[in-house]
Amino acid sequence: MNDSFHVYDTTLRDGAQQEGLALSVADKLVIARQLDGLGVGFIEGGWPGAIPKDTEFFERARTELDLKHAQLAAFGMTRRADLAAADDPQVAALRDSLAPVVTLVAKAHDRHVELALRTTLDECLAMVRDTVEHLVSEGRRVFVDAEHFFNGYQDNPAYALEFVRTAAEAGASLVALCDTNGGMLPSELGDVVHTVIERTGARVGIHCHDDSGCAVANSLIAIEAGATHVQGAANGYGERTGNANLFTIVANLQLKKNLHVVPDDSLAEMTRIAHAISEVTNIAPHTKQPYVGFSAFAHKAGIHASAVKADPMLYQHIDPEVVGNDMRMLVSEMAGRASIELKGRELGYDLSGDRDALSRITEKVKVLEAQGHSFEAADASFELLILDELKGEESQRFFDVESWRVIVEQRQDGSHMSEATVKLHARGERIISVGEGNGPVNALDTALRNAIGQIYPELAELELRDYKVRILEGDHGSSSRTRVLVTTTDGRDEWATVGVQENIVAASWNAIVEAVTYGLLKLEG
Numbered sequence: 001m002n003d004s005f006h007v008y009d010t011t012l013r014d015g016a017q018q019e020g021l022a023l024s025v026a027d028k029l030v031i032a033r034q035l036d037g038l039g040v041g042f043i044e045g046g047w048p049g050a051i052p053k054d055t056e057f058f059e060r061a062r063t064e065l066d067l068k069h070a071q072l073a074a075f076g077m078t079r080r081a082d083l084a085a086a087d088d089p090q091v092a093a094l095r096d097s098l099a100p101v102v103t104l105v106a107k108a109h110d111r112h113v114e115l116a117l118r119t120t121l122d123e124c125l126a127m128v129r130d131t132v133e134h135l136v137s138e139g140r141r142v143f144v145d146a147e148h149f150f151n152g153y154q155d156n157p158a159y160a161l162e163f164v165r166t167a168a169e170a171g172a173s174l175v176a177l178c179d180t181n182g183g184m185l186p187s188e189l190g191d192v193v194h195t196v197i198e199r200t201g202a203r204v205g206i207h208c209h210d211d212s213g214c215a216v217a218n219s220l221i222a223i224e225a226g227a228t229h230v231q232g233a234a235n236g237y238g239e240r241t242g243n244a245n246l247f248t249i250v251a252n253l254q255l256k257k258n259l260h261v262v263p264d265d266s267l268a269e270m271t272r273i274a275h276a277i278s279e280v281t282n283i284a285p286h287t288k289q290p291y292v293g294f295s296a297f298a299h300k301a302g303i304h305a306s307a308v309k310a311d312p313m314l315y316q317h318i319d320p321e322v323v324g325n326d327m328r329m330l331v332s333e334m335a336g337r338a339s340i341e342l343k344g345r346e347l348g349y350d351l352s353g354d355r356d357a358l359s360r361i362t363e364k365v366k367v368l369e370a371q372g373h374s375f376e377a378a379d380a381s382f383e384l385l386i387l388d389e390l391k392g393e394e395s396q397r398f399f400d401v402e403s404w405r406v407i408v409e410q411r412q413d414g415s416h417m418s419e420a421t422v423k424l425h426a427r428g429e430r431i432i433s434v435g436e437g438n439g440p441v442n443a444l445d446t447a448l449r450n451a452i453g454q455i456y457p458e459l460a461e462l463e464l465r466d467y468k469v470r471i472l473e474g475d476h477g478s479s480s481r482t483r484v485l486v487t488t489t490d491g492r493d494e495w496a497t498v499g500v501q502e503n504i505v506a507a508s509w510n511a512i513v514e515a516v517t518y519g520l521l522k523l524e525g
């Protein structure tokens, strides 16, 4: 392990404070493996002794985790004011977790000591000294989190500095200065870090929260000022606005500051790891997250696209592949032939040799987007459009719809029921079929599946994953239109299709027909 600089992850402890985030012990074990895969040096597993689930995590970690890079850290408080460290059951729980590292948290802000802890500053320092000495004598490596350090330093710098000296002299490997309220700005935070190192000679780490939007910037400036240990959470999880995003920090250090903090081949896994962790936390990935977000390297606009084609590095700050992400072209109404050609290439179609088809597709996209279509999030609809132009519309159609209708009924007990009838032609047959559902779209989907399910049994594998409706403002006196975006999966991949009509049911029907057509094309070929 690289001990000269620490990447210390606190997703499982501080990150788990995020609103709406609840992790089981099994979840924590999965996340720990992912973080180890990224190559972080330390994983803070939780607070054994205080939280039963965290006690269990450390027990199970001994047999179920086989960490390649990381060491586990147990987090907890210094001894109580009225007990010797060796007699305090909370301190014993930290020791008995058998984690090689114990991170002790204590108050570095005098007002917190007096108001919350209700003890004297001297006693608080004695609690830090005794607990560090005890755990070091038990063979543990000890880090100390100086809680509320920066606000404490502003109010009473003498106590804050004494806190750091006391922890270091007692044998703590380092003191992590915490911007617990997250309100600091980079320049002043950097000055404080610099002064603390100069005045105490202690090894210093940094722990930031994002309340001022500066958690990553604050972490970086602290490192410039001499901090050699940085704490943060995966995807910036954490209470309020979150902890410093560890992924952004790691990528910045590695790619911009030439600090080798994780193995290069792990860095290329970062996008996958970020998404794998959001699967476990069940929090949708933030599309605009730096480096690993879905939109982090997405390009729009026609003029821009032709230059991107010539040299992608003109328009992006790094090569997305080094963090495992991809450049994406967005098909938009500003799109010209260049971005359509690039988008086609991304989907596996070389349009460069067929200028006529390229012109027809570009023209069609412009017309459809003027009507309210958006292909940015509907790659499958865009691919069907390309195929129609390249191979002719007939070759892509598995069925021809003659008509459909749907009725919605409210019953006496207030419940709703929809019934749809679909008439279509498939394999030379005219088929009429009925479907029921709790809503009109559901009833139409059922009727369509009833109609062609026998002919195309693979249809049973397709499942509607997501359904989004957007009402588009009408302009120039025209009425408003509805855009429906449908996401469908076959259990392996998922694809999105779009439908636009004045009527919400008609828009949904169009999106579903495209979803099924695309699915059948995919399953058959």
Ligand SMILES: [Zn+2]
Pocket: 014, 178, 180, 207, 209
């Ligand atoms: Zn924190």
